[in-house]
Amino acid sequence: MKNSELYKVSKRVYKEAILHAQLQAAGSNQQRFLERIQKDRVARSQNIIFKFMAAVYIASLVFLPVISIFQIYLNFGSNPEWITFAGSLSFSIFFIFQLVILIVFALMLSWGIMSGGPYEWVHTLPFNRNHIQKIGLFTFARSINIQLIVMSLVLPIGVTTAVSLAAGLYLGIGKIFLISIVSIIISVLNTIFNLAVLVILGRKLAIVMEEYDFNSKRANFVRISTMVIYLITSMLVVITIQYGIEKLPILFQISPLTAGSTSIMNIVLSFIAIPFSLGYLMTIFLVDISMIPSLVIVGSVTGFLLYILLVYLVTKKALKTLRNISSPDIKRFDPKRKKTVVDDIKIKSTTPTRAYMKRDISIITRETQQIMILIMPIMIPVYAAILGFTGAFTVVLGNTGLTDLYIVLMFFIVMNSFILSVSLTNIETGGETITASLPINPREQVKAKLPYFFSIIIVAILVAQIFLVSSPIFYPSLYLTLAFLPVFPLIGISSLLFKILLFGKLKNKFAVEEIRVKYKIYKYILGFVFVACLMALFLYTAYVGYWAIFTAEAIVSVIVFFSFNYMFPKAKWKVKYIF
Amino acid sequence: MSVKSEVMVKVDNLVKSFGNVVAVNGLSFEVKPGEIFGLLGPNGAGKTTTVKILLGLIEEDSGEIEVFGLDPSKEEVKVKDRIGYVSEDPLIYRSMTPRMLFNFISSIRKLDEKETTEKLKYYFESFEAVEYYDKLIATLSRGNKQKMQVIASLLHEPDLLIADEPLTGLDAKSAKVLKEILELHTERGGSVILSTHILEVAEEVCDRIAIMDKGKLVAIGTLEELSVMANKAGADLEDIFLKLTNQDESITHIVKNLRKMLGNNKK
Numbered sequence: 101m102k103n104s105e106l107y108k109v110s111k112r113v114y115k116e117a118i119l120h121a122q123l124q125a126a127g128s129n130q131q132r133f134l135e136r137i138q139k140d141r142v143a144r145s146q147n148i149i150f151k152f153m154a155a156v157y158i159a160s161l162v163f164l165p166v167i168s169i170f171q172i173y174l175n176f177g178s179n180p181e182w183i184t185f186a187g188s189l190s191f192s193i194f195f196i197f198q199l200v201i202l203i204v205f206a207l208m209l210s211w212g213i214m215s216g217g218p219y220e221w222v223h224t225l226p227f228n229r230n231h232i233q234k235i236g237l238f239t240f241a242r243s244i245n246i247q248l249i250v251m252s253l254v255l256p257i258g259v260t261t262a263v264s265l266a267a268g269l270y271l272g273i274g275k276i277f278l279i280s281i282v283s284i285i286i287s288v289l290n291t292i293f294n295l296a297v298l299v300i301l302g303r304k305l306a307i308v309m310e311e312y313d314f315n316s317k318r319a320n321f322v323r324i325s326t327m328v329i330y331l332i333t334s335m336l337v338v339i340t341i342q343y344g345i346e347k348l349p350i351l352f353q354i355s356p357l358t359a360g361s362t363s364i365m366n367i368v369l370s371f372i373a374i375p376f377s378l379g380y381l382m383t384i385f386l387v388d389i390s391m392i393p394s395l396v397i398v399g400s401v402t403g404f405l406l407y408i409l410l411v412y413l414v415t416k417k418a419l420k421t422l423r424n425i426s427s428p429d430i431k432r433f434d435p436k437r438k439k440t441v442v443d444d445i446k447i448k449s450t451t452p453t454r455a456y457m458k459r460d461i462s463i464i465t466r467e468t469q470q471i472m473i474l475i476m477p478i479m480i481p482v483y484a485a486i487l488g489f490t491g492a493f494t495v496v497l498g499n500t501g502l503t504d505l506y507i508v509l510m511f512f513i514v515m516n517s518f519i520l521s522v523s524l525t526n527i528e529t530g531g532e533t534i535t536a537s538l539p540i541n542p543r544e545q546v547k548a549k550l551p552y553f554f555s556i557i558i559v560a561i562l563v564a565q566i567f568l569v570s571s572p573i574f575y576p577s578l579y580l581t582l583a584f585l586p587v588f589p590l591i592g593i594s595s596l597l598f599k600i601l602l603f604g605k606l607k608n609k610f611a612v613e614e615i616r617v618k619y620k621i622y623k624y625i626l627g628f629v630f631v632a633c634l635m636a637l638f639l640y641t642a643y644v645g646y647w648a649i650f651t652a653e654a655i656v657s658v659i660v661f662f663s664f665n666y667m668f669p670k671a672k673w674k675v676k677y678i679f
Numbered sequence: 680m681s682v683k684s685e686v687m688v689k690v691d692n693l694v695k696s697f698g699n700v701v702a703v704n705g706l707s708f709e710v711k712p713g714e715i716f717g718l719l720g721p722n723g724a725g726k727t728t729t730v731k732i733l734l735g736l737i738e739e740d741s742g743e744i745e746v747f748g749l750d751p752s753k754e755e756v757k758v759k760d761r762i763g764y765v766s767e768d769p770l771i772y773r774s775m776t777p778r779m780l781f782n783f784i785s786s787i788r789k790l791d792e793k794e795t796t797e798k799l800k801y802y803f804e805s806f807e808a809v810e811y812y813d814k815l816i817a818t819l820s821r822g823n824k825q826k827m828q829v830i831a832s833l834l835h836e837p838d839l840l841i842a843d844e845p846l847t848g849l850d851a852k853s854a855k856v857l858k859e860i861l862e863l864h865t866e867r868g869g870s871v872i873l874s875t876h877i878l879e880v881a882e883e884v885c886d887r888i889a890i891m892d893k894g895k896l897v898a899i900g901t902l903e904e905l906s907v908m909a910n911k912a913g914a915d916l917e918d919i920f921l922k923l924t925n926q927d928e929s930i931t932h933i934v935k936n937l938r939k940m941l942g943n944n945k946k
Contacts, residue, residue, distance in 0.1 A: 445778075445796065445799055445800045445803055445809065445812055446792075446796050447781060447782060447785045447790070447792050447795045447796045447799060448782050448785075448792065449782065449785045449786045449789070449790065449792050449795075450782070450786045451786065452786055452787050452789070454786070455782070455783045455786030455787055456787075458779070458782075458783065459772065459775070459779075459783050462772070462775055462779060463772070535772075536734070536736050536764075537734060537736075537759060537762065537763075537764035537766070537832070538759060538784065538787045538788065539755075539756045539757070539758075539759040539760035539787070539788065540756065540759070540787060541756055544787075606738070607738060607752060607753075608752065608753050608755075609755070
């Protein structure tokens, strides 16, 4: 069979692998996930979105070497030891981030491929062992094709362009060509290394996820950690880009160490294969080699040779892993199941509201996407505060310490309230008929969601406040936040009630889940606009004065209280059974 | 124990459409206390839609429905409090263990802890499911999930049990236990609406059977009454069902073609 035909077959295996990985990631909520991908086109294309996101992140990191190259040529004469260090450091950060981004965005899918599961069906078809191994390799290549192309091209293109612009006339075509060749070699080696690491880690993760019950604490921990790392990495990349653009030129200009210390540091670091040797080698070719101490050159070359050895070993292991995963002889994992002895079948009842809270928590903590409910609202304002702290916002408005940064923070609070409302009500839309058949008073369901608005949003804004400690707007912001404390849950609860009004109005009651899904997108937009307008009202009162804030809080509290009781009245019945 | 109502469920001229598809079209029937009422029909006959309307999960377009003399769309909570429901797919919280699930159900239904614990022990032992009490529901087999669903529907001793293919996935012993539970339930004055495709089950346990096809009621009565309607005296329910839903000729045609095709490809 021709390779092109096998490549076509690998498309089907690749799709199977995506579903396999997504189902594993969904954990206990696989049914909900399957329902969603049936209805939602975006959910089906999640892997493509992830591919492009990773590619964009990898490509955008190229600013690090580009700025470094400009700074190297601008400042080299002043302090060559320090410039070598700063240049190498920038390149090393670039290589490390490339690896981290590739792993973070591709690992979830890679483990689906690495589990061997998607190949089981292929074994039943008339393919020989060699064919199936090739299908395995093609499937893996398909999973990260865009990232690999971007990763191998971005450094050579970035370096060649930057060198040509920064020192084209000074260096001449021969030197630029040499630098381009070096950057291509380094880029290719780096891509192979990253790919091999991804294969090995993917297999390790597959073992963790499939050796144990897929709902084990360990598997859940992996899912949640992966999601948290996604978020942190995404934020780190953006923060690095922003900080890099601002601070990198300063790093090249100011040397905090003595020439001797810098020299020793350069020698030591240049011997370290990962991640410094590549950075030093690249920097050596960029600058005048005669100004670099010979020990640093020896160190860089030795480190680079060690790196090549490491690439060889890691690649060998990765290829063996890739061949094995598509082999029918691959060790399948029998979930370790303990025989349990249950001797205390006992019912522990609690109030319906607490029962719903416990149920919500058990769902939220076991689904990767649901865990975002708890993480996102805290991280978003923190992220906003970090960005704001760089000094972009400081304009004071009105008499209550309202600043433009605070308005931006409040915009994120609006986003949080909206995300929380949608996510918390979506818990009810899982189709679990066991709940549908229970005599549920929606009031209890909604009451179980309220603590999230009283805790998460307030924690988020208080954590964001910490990042403003050394800022001149810290105290005004803190006082305003204290005055605004009732606003956060009010905004959240209003958002929840409005969403239920739009999606859950039935003939005789309001349902928490989304029942009336017609014009869904418009309703979501309307819901967001409603919360944003409410927040704008509060921000206006903050502009006027504290008395206006407190008055508005009191009025909105009364409206929310009565709306809640109108939509979800207390139950007044006593059931009489036949039995 | 005394039966307070003469009719548990009363459905009169029920109509429900989804877009252009009429799922239930002019359906009428009654379920009396102490009877097992079978709802039979091919796929898409409208059985599950009817069951969901009775539970107040979806609203009817027109017609009258009374469950315990109440309108389920208006008094959904009161109705559900007296109903046990076993759905076709055991969609129960996969992220919970049975322990968490039954604590949840008991809390929502406000059941007595001591009494419910006793019942729970009895059901878990009867269905030989004790060892799964602390396992995550996601890791249970189809049959064990079904057992959890059945136990969940019986725990509060409902007046009316609505069961949509309750025997699916159950092993022979558990299926027998469940049939006995259904009998006991009706002996005590409770009622059962059993929606099923398995004609042997309906034949074995149902007191009266309603046959639905394309949203309409085709026939209703005891097995003997149905056989008279189908002009098939002494026939089993399968023959009666195929005759009343006009599928008997179609089946003969399919079998003829199948024989023809397979006969031409002898190995």
